[in-house]
Amino acid sequence: MNKIPDTHYLNCKKGIKSWLTTVDHKRIGILYLFSIMFFFFVGGMFAVLLRLELLTPNELYISSDTYNQFFTLHGAIMIFLFIIPAIPAILGNFVLPIMIGAKDVAFPRLNLASWYIYIVGALFAVFSLVSGGVDTGWTFYTPYSTTTTTSVISITLGAFILGFSSIFTGLNFIVTVHKLRSPGMTWFKMPLFVWGMYATALIQVLATPVLGITLALLIMERLIGIGIFDPAMGGDPVLFQHFFWFYSHPAVYIMILPGMAIISEMITAHSHKKIFGYKAIAYSSLGIAFASFIVWGHHMFTSGQSELAAMIFSFLTFFVAIPSGIKVFNWVATLYKGSIAFTTPMLYTLAFLFLFSIGGLTGIFLGALSVDIHLHDTYFIVAHFHYVMVGGTVIAFLGGLHHWWPKMWGRMYNETLAKISCGLIFVGFNMTFFTQFIMGANGMPRRYHLYDEMYRPFHAFSTYGSMVMAVGFFLMAYYLIRSLYNGKPAGNNPWGALTYEWAVSSPPPEHNFDDIPITDHGPYDYDKVVAKSTLTEN
Amino acid sequence: MSQTQDGHPSFLQHHFSDVEQQRESAKLGMWLFLVTEILLFGGLFVFYAIYRAWHPEMFINAHTVVNIGMGTTNTIVLITSSVTMALAIRSMQLGKQSQTIWFLVSTLLLAGTFMVVKYFEYAHKFDLGQLPGKFYTFTGIEGTNPHVFFSAYFLMTGLHGIHVLIGMGIIVWLIIKTRAGMFSPQYYTHIEMTGLYWHLVDLIWIFLFPLFYLVG
Numbered sequence: 001m002n003k004i005p006d007t008h009y010l011n012c013k014k015g016i017k018s019w020l021t022t023v024d025h026k027r028i029g030i031l032y033l034f035s036i037m038f039f040f041f042v043g044g045m046f047a048v049l050l051r052l053e054l055l056t057p058n059e060l061y062i063s064s065d066t067y068n069q070f071f072t073l074h075g076a077i078m079i080f081l082f083i084i085p086a087i088p089a090i091l092g093n094f095v096l097p098i099m100i101g102a103k104d105v106a107f108p109r110l111n112l113a114s115w116y117i118y119i120v121g122a123l124f125a126v127f128s129l130v131s132g133g134v135d136t137g138w139t140f141y142t143p144y145s146t147t148t149t150t151s152v153i154s155i156t157l158g159a160f161i162l163g164f165s166s167i168f169t170g171l172n173f174i175v176t177v178h179k180l181r182s183p184g185m186t187w188f189k190m191p192l193f194v195w196g197m198y199a200t201a202l203i204q205v206l207a208t209p210v211l212g213i214t215l216a217l218l219i220m221e222r223l224i225g226i227g228i229f230d231p232a233m234g235g236d237p238v239l240f241q242h243f244f245w246f247y248s249h250p251a252v253y254i255m256i257l258p259g260m261a262i263i264s265e266m267i268t269a270h271s272h273k274k275i276f277g278y279k280a281i282a283y284s285s286l287g288i289a290f291a292s293f294i295v296w297g298h299h300m301f302t303s304g305q306s307e308l309a310a311m312i313f314s315f316l317t318f319f320v321a322i323p324s325g326i327k328v329f330n331w332v333a334t335l336y337k338g339s340i341a342f343t344t345p346m347l348y349t350l351a352f353l354f355l356f357s358i359g360g361l362t363g364i365f366l367g368a369l370s371v372d373i374h375l376h377d378t379y380f381i382v383a384h385f386h387y388v389m390v391g392g393t394v395i396a397f398l399g400g401l402h403h404w405w406p407k408m409w410g411r412m413y414n415e416t417l418a419k420i421s422c423g424l425i426f427v428g429f430n431m432t433f434f435t436q437f438i439m440g441a442n443g444m445p446r447r448y449h450l451y452d453e454m455y456r457p458f459h460a461f462s463t464y465g466s467m468v469m470a471v472g473f474f475l476m477a478y479y480l481i482r483s484l485y486n487g488k489p490a491g492n493n494p495w496g497a498l499t500y501e502w503a504v505s506s507p508p509p510e511h512n513f514d515d516i517p518i519t520d521h522g523p524y525d526y527d528k529v530v531a532k533s534t535l536t537e538n
Numbered sequence: 539m540s541q542t543q544d545g546h547p548s549f550l551q552h553h554f555s556d557v558e559q560q561r562e563s564a565k566l567g568m569w570l571f572l573v574t575e576i577l578l579f580g581g582l583f584v585f586y587a588i589y590r591a592w593h594p595e596m597f598i599n600a601h602t603v604v605n606i607g608m609g610t611t612n613t614i615v616l617i618t619s620s621v622t623m624a625l626a627i628r629s630m631q632l633g634k635q636s637q638t639i640w641f642l643v644s645t646l647l648l649a650g651t652f653m654v655v656k657y658f659e660y661a662h663k664f665d666l667g668q669l670p671g672k673f674y675t676f677t678g679i680e681g682t683n684p685h686v687f688f689s690a691y692f693l694m695t696g697l698h699g700i701h702v703l704i705g706m707g708i709i710v711w712l713i714i715k716t717r718a719g720m721f722s723p724q725y726y727t728h729i730e731m732t733g734l735y736w737h738l739v740d741l742i743w744i745f746l747f748p749l750f751y752l753v754g
Binding site for chain 2: 102103104105106107108167171172174175178179180205207208209210212213214217220224225227228233234235236239243511516
């Protein structure tokens with residue numbers, strides 16, 4: 001029978017003050033877990049309210065103005081407060097230092113500072129929520145954002161501040177990976193999760209400052225009319241779009257790369273087989289990071305950039321498919337002849353492969369110029385990015401949360417409920433968003449409050465799907481919280497995985513390792529190493 | 539391996555295995571931070587480049603109203619402050635504490651001089667209504683949208699000025715800590731990192747100066 005160790009990082013120091021002043025990367029990960037999940041809940045509630053309103057073609061219970069504010073807040077909260085920080089700040093913080101055999105990240109105090117900055121940024125976002133909302137959409141396009149009377153300044157200031165939080169996390173990870181690897185942990189012995197986090201961190205550091213200055217310029221435009229984006233002052237609104245997407249396109253890779261990083265870990269750990277094409281997966285992360293910076297113009301095919309630029313951006317966009325495809329094929333090849341355990345993390349992994357492939361392939365459609373003219377600003381776009389962001393990143397995040405949950409808390413969740421919840425989310429998600437592909441291809445524009453009668457059955461079905469998904473999430477919240485009190489002790493290595501975090505106790509001791517570990521095998525050498533650990537029989 | 543081995547210097551944080559690793563980490567972190575600074579300013583340089591390309595004549599006309607004398611003075615002042623900053627680092631490498639303080643104080647005074655000159659430049663422009671955006675009331679510049687020139691001028695020199703002020707704050711802190719004996723030839727990371735930051739601030743000015751004062 002597994003036992004939880006007497007002292008570990010959760011109980012080595014007590015009291016709320018020990019949490020608010022902690023510099024332990026694991027505790028900071030937990031602080032992020034609760035704050036980010038809170039905003040995931042808030043953003044999710046907006047989504048449910050939106051879907052409910054769209055049940056009928058006419059106004060059901062909110063006005064068009066309120067509707068505009070709801071979809072803006074849903075987008076802004078989910079992007080800036082949930083999906084960008086979620087995986088790096090929660091799971092990355094928790095496992096990355098342990099994975100490379102370090103006692104902490106390189107700058108622990110900066111790490112804590114990033115959490116406080118996150119909270120400050122979140123407060124600004126909450127302030128704009130209660131002081132009249134924002135109705136620009138999460139993209140804050142000018143000239144509307146410079147003329148609307150809603151609280152644009154506080155929410156953009158919030159996003160500006162959140163950018164610093166993101167930069168600090170990324171900077172910390174880059175230095176940690178370069179300088180704090182334990183003896184023998186060469187670059188190509190690092191777990192692929194670390195590679196993914198590293199590529200993500202590079203984008204965070206290189207792209208986020210540009211968002212910072214863009215939002216600062218937008219704020220200045222609103223405050224003193226500097227004349228950069230507002231045509232009334234001699235400015236150019238398309239320039240804002242260039243600035244914005246120069247960050248925000250790389251930012252979608254800040255969102256998806258960590259998801260891919262988690263999948264690489266889970267697929268090998270739960271099929272107990274060496275990863276197929278380690279180096280190809282590692283390099284493709286860097287390839288995606290590089291490509292992310294040269295494709296931003298594909299968001300602007302219809303906004304008046306030159307035809308030549310549009311053609312070049314379209315051409316470059318197809319390149320992103322190559323490293324993404326390399327990853328998907330390698331993951332599938334890893335499964336071949338593996339000892340696949342159908343644990344909850346494995347179910348999420350399979351869901352990811354299915355959903356991400358649809359999301360990725362529809363991205364290729366949208367990257368083609370002529371097709372994009374037809375599909376742009378329709379529900380096809382909405383469905384595409386939800387397939388990538390929810391079907392990709394969120395599914396991977398949930399899988400990772402289940403994968404490392406026993407490590408975080410030392411206890412297992414209820415496996416049966418977890419599988420039911422995973423199934424509900426998967427089915428509900430496809431009901432909600434696959435419908436939107438069809439609607440979009442038929443011409444239903446995004447962000448419309450009232451719509452034509454012909455789309456009614458699609459919208460209704462989509463809304464029912466979102467309810468199924470919501471039930472799945474509430475079930476998850478129930479069994480995860482319950483597991484904290486009466487989950488079965490997990491033991492050090494419930495999955496029989498080979499990366500370092502499974503060699504330490506669950507929950508890990510305060511300083512991760514009593515002895516600095518020395519690598520003598522790769523992270524996925526299942527063929528060479530017979531894992532000493534016990535596979536739990538549940 | 540135990541957590542704290544005997545003989546570890548007090549400034550070594552527990553999660554680093556040796557002083558070299560700690561110093562190398564700080565350096566890499568600082569360089570990455572400087573990269574983010576360059577990208578932050580990069581957005582403003584793009585702003586300048588695009589509007590200069592759109593309104594070349596207005597930009598040329600607007601150049602004539604800035605004060606080249608004050609700009610040149612400030613350039614010399616700031617480059618000199620970079621020299622004194624570098625000398626402060628060298629002094630601490632050699633363990634000369636009072637000399638370090640002397641050089642840090644010189645750097646601080648030069649930075650202060652820069653800000654005072656900047657104040658007079660700004661005050662003069664405020665009087666004439668050479669202000670950014672919709673506050674622009676000056677009439678002496680021919681060409682389209684002259685307020686954009688001053689938007690770029692005030693945003694770029696303003697953001698740079700904020701960086702100078704932050705640098706001055708850090709230097710004051712360094713002076714206090716150096717007096718308190720925090721640094722030694724073995725451990726002077728904070729001074730070195732401030733030096734890197736200060737040189738970047740200097741470097742940005744070296745680009746701002748020709749763009750606003752010299753190129754006609």
